Amino acid sequence: MAPKTDDDLYRQGSQYRLWSFTVTELASIREKVNKRAIAKIKHEHAANSFDHLPVEFLTVQEELDLVLYYCGKMQDMASLFKLPSHVKATGISYLKRFYLRHSVMEYHPKNILHACLFLAAKAENHFISIDNFTQLLAKVTHESILELEFTVAQALSFTLMVHHAFSPIHGYFLDIQATFPSRIDEIGAAHDAARRLANDSLFSDAAFLFTPPQIALGALAMANEALIKQYLEIKFTNQPALLEQLSKVITNVRTYIEQGAQQLTKERVVAIDKKLYFVTNPGKLNKRKNEDSNGTSSAVDSDAKRVKIDKTEDDTTPVP
Template identity: 45%
Template sequence: MVTDADLYRRSSQYQKWSFTKDQLAELLAKPNRNVPPHELALTVQEEQQLILYYAAEQVKSVCQQFKLPSQVRATAISFFRKFYMRYSVMEYHPKLILPTCVFFAAKAENAFMSITTFCDSLAKTEPSQILDLEFLLFKTLEFTATVHNGLRPLHGFFLDMQTVLDTFDRTELCSIHDKAKSLIVDSFVSDVCFLYTPTQIALAALMEVNELAATQYMAQSMDGPNTSLDRLLTLIHGCRQQLVVNLPSQEEVKGISKKLSRYYKDTGSEGPATKKQRTN
């Protein structure tokens, strides 16, 4: 029988955007090393802190402004993080890339809005800025726009748990589901989507919210001849430890942003608003 895990392993996300921890660390550091040395150049850590801030706070802000669903937010964050596995913030400022990621994610998740409506609601954002970058973004994504996350398998587990876990009432299971969903949404900015499958992320969120319910559910529904419960629990615990990300402080972000602005000024870059797009 073909399982959800089998189907996921055939997806472009698994084939192109799933890594080991070492592979991911190398991909995150490589764009920074490709930038010519400069006294004002950001370190790898500074770049990652800035990217994390924009992914967590600014993508959320724009999605909330347009009342976009969680799936769009997840996809926009995925697009944003993948872009900066290929380019440095010293090549393309996050303020330039972020609106394009949100707009393209909205289209990818069938929450389309006109480019005029989108840009009119964002300060200093022109339609040409979004459209000129769309192809570069899509090319950087290796022409893959489908993003899988833990929300869909979580819903499936919630429906199944109502049948399997007769010791938990519906109200309690609903509370577990809602808390796990919130945790998964917050984990969009973490590395787990590049290291674990959506099913594993959903189980890890359930484990974090209610370890007893999650453990009982896995023991009753997933322990069989083709599945080692102990091995699964070890894997889920590893994912669970990485769900929550510590965001940089406002002061840290402010300092890094100022350093990046000085870098743009000192190197003669045109900056985030007017930089010519390189799509070749």
């Protein structure tokens, strides 16, 4: 029997099969990646006679926080290149997926994010030449991106197509208009607000736990709860059990969207990056006191060309 809904089709695809998890499964994957990296680095430290040094390895939460910080940097970078929201969203998805396969203690996100965004632009048919891509980024070379491109693609299991909540939001928008034709302005406002909320969801685990239509419905419900409640009651008049199930999903999605909207403090990110610096440079630990008193240079402070523009999810014209 042919699938009846977009959600059914999604569940047949590679994104659902490879990148959808329960909360417990997702936590377990991150724990395993963290432990594997620590064991590997401890072995390397011992081989170089650094095993006597009191290295503080990153926790699972610290790794996740650093990845989310660089997801924000990718959003800034996508705006710099005037990339559409779905290209930016794909790049962020690549970065988050990469770190379900590798640890930030193995590959620093400041290097991986460039390769992720460059690959996302190609995958989404908004190709940017390597020359145009690097000329706007300080200290980023052709080689630093291209040498990591295969590593990123391999970590993604070569599943480069990514489905996001933006398309289902538009689909709901059209159907809600057909359901309530006299409420166009209200529905349009809900649509625009839902897109912003879907953008917030990119900075949470929502995409690993829910389908794009579920995230879209949650975002729309946050944008206009009364409207979506009325819409669903009409659509599922004779299916009270399904309506109750959808209500629970919407509540759960909202929780993750709210989490995604929270900002990490730069102080926390700098502290995590400093720990990471000594994990990857254990020989520098003996100079830590001097560096702390003088102010350790963090990768967070030396990002390629600080992008001082407002974050946005609006579609814009890509760089030629």
